[in-house]
Amino acid sequence: MPQPRFRYHPDPVATGSAVPTVEACVLCGIARGWRYAGPIYGRQVDVLCLYCIASGEAARALTGGVDFPCMFTDATDVPPGVPFAVVEEVTQRTPGFVSWQQPSWLYHCGDGAAFLGAAGYEELRAHPDALEMIRDDLHRLGWPADQAEAMLRRMDRSGEPAAILFRCLHCGVHLASWEMVHADVEASVQVLGPGHETTVGRHAGAVGYRTCPYAGRPRIPA
Ligand SMILES: [Zn+2]
Ligand SMILES: [Zn+2]
Structure with a gap:
């Protein structure tokens, strides 16, 4: 099954941020063949597919609180001039890494x-x-x-x-x-x-x- 494209993380399988699984994603219920294997700064789940990260569904569903979106990468040391939308995509809709x-x-x-x-x-x-x-x-x-x-x-x-x-x-x-x-x-x-x-x-x-x-x-x- 093809995996979603990530602008800021072109090959999560190659980097080890996605690993094979036969299990279904706990959010969408679909067995995509791969699950996310990086950090989750939010509610922890065992099987999370890359589609749910790409769509933003994971960031929404795994949030730890109303004002605290789930993130897969820390938003630290972001240089001035980087649009907020970019930071959002990097931290909330892109697989992180260990x-x-x-x-x-x-x-x-x-x-x-x-x-x-x-x-x-x-x-x-x-x-x-x-x-x-x-x-x-x-x-x-x-x-x-x-x-x-x-x-x-x-x-x-x-x-x-x-x-x-x-x-x-x-x-x-x-x-x-x-x-x-x-x-x-x-x-x-x-x-x-x-x-x-x-x-x-x-x-x-x-x-x-x-x-x-x-x-x-x-x-x-x-
Ligand atoms: Zn999913
Ligand atoms: Zn440059």
Whole structure:
């Protein structure tokens, strides 16, 4: 059975946000062959089809309260200038994804970016713009270049640390956020030495670091 198209999440099966099932969706009662496998910030259900997410029925039906729509992605760090309708579609009518930290979407050119999935070093190498974005982050955090390279090379799409890859729907630039688990945070404290714990600790609290795509970054053509 064909699955609905999502502007901001082109292939939920490939990213692991949809998994096969023979069971029927609890909302529409239809066995679609796939169920949503990402986070639900609302009422939890076992089998939710992608059609009910696409139509907005899931966001309506699984709401936790009148003023609190069900969401599949957190609406944090949305850059100014992104229309509310875009944020609504990204958070309420697009399958989210599982990540180590609280997953949030990346935006570019005033629109939501397309989520491509988790990426390791091998996948990132195919997208030097995304790789450079993570390098810049590590540099800003004070990581020495050799340690930053070692961290990048340890990135593994099915483990951690992992990068989360997006592509801008307008200029085509690849964007990446990355996740750092506790072991890496401790490693970075060691690398930076005494006196840097405050900086590292702030990011340790978030268990990860997200790139702000609007942080003065020039647009890189595809
Ligand atoms: Zn359904
Ligand atoms: Zn763009």
